[in-house]
Amino acid sequence: MTIRKLLPLVFILVLLAGCSTSIGFKTVNTTDQDYQQVEKLLKEDKRIKNAVVLIHKDRLIAGLRVNTFERFKKRKIAKELSKELEEMYPDLNVTVSADSKVLLETNKLIEKENEQNYEEKMKKISALVKEET
Numbered sequence: 001m002t003i004r005k006l007l008p009l010v011f012i013l014v015l016l017a018g019c020s021t022s023i024g025f026k027t028v029n030t031t032d033q034d035y036q037q038v039e040k041l042l043k044e045d046k047r048i049k050n051a052v053v054l055i056h057k058d059r060l061i062a063g064l065r066v067n068t069f070e071r072f073k074k075r076k077i078a079k080e081l082s083k084e085l086e087e088m089y090p091d092l093n094v095t096v097s098a099d100s101k102v103l104l105e106t107n108k109l110i111e112k113e114n115e116q117n118y119e120e121k122m123k124k125i126s127a128l129v130k131e132e133t
Helices: 003-019 036-044 068-088 100-112 115-130
Strands: 025-029 048-056 059-066 093-097
Touching: 025 036, 025 100, 036 048, 036 059, 036 068, 048 100, 048 115, 059 068, 059 100, 059 115, 068 093, 093 100, 093 115, 100 115
Parallel strands: 025 048, 059 093
Antiparallel strands: 048 059
């Protein structure tokens, strides 16, 4: 194959690989809490496209990405889910946000797989939710 035929193919493959930013639904639990309820709640909610949940010690952080037409109701959706999760897990400090920064930071924290820094980083992520943008 000549370079002229190979170059467009490589370009298209790189373009398609760059477009796949889907995180899906991830749940990491380092406690003895039952996380199946969280997964079920988030997967059954048709308004949510992606979600990352981290449960560690006395904290639960959920970062959400809502569907395109629901983006104007992001805060309302996050607030509703936060109330439901607080009812399910009354002994945990629940933080839910549909802000993409929280989703990405939580996902990055999970991928590093360093449980020693979870508590410190989770406090920073919770502070991100509380700050006004």
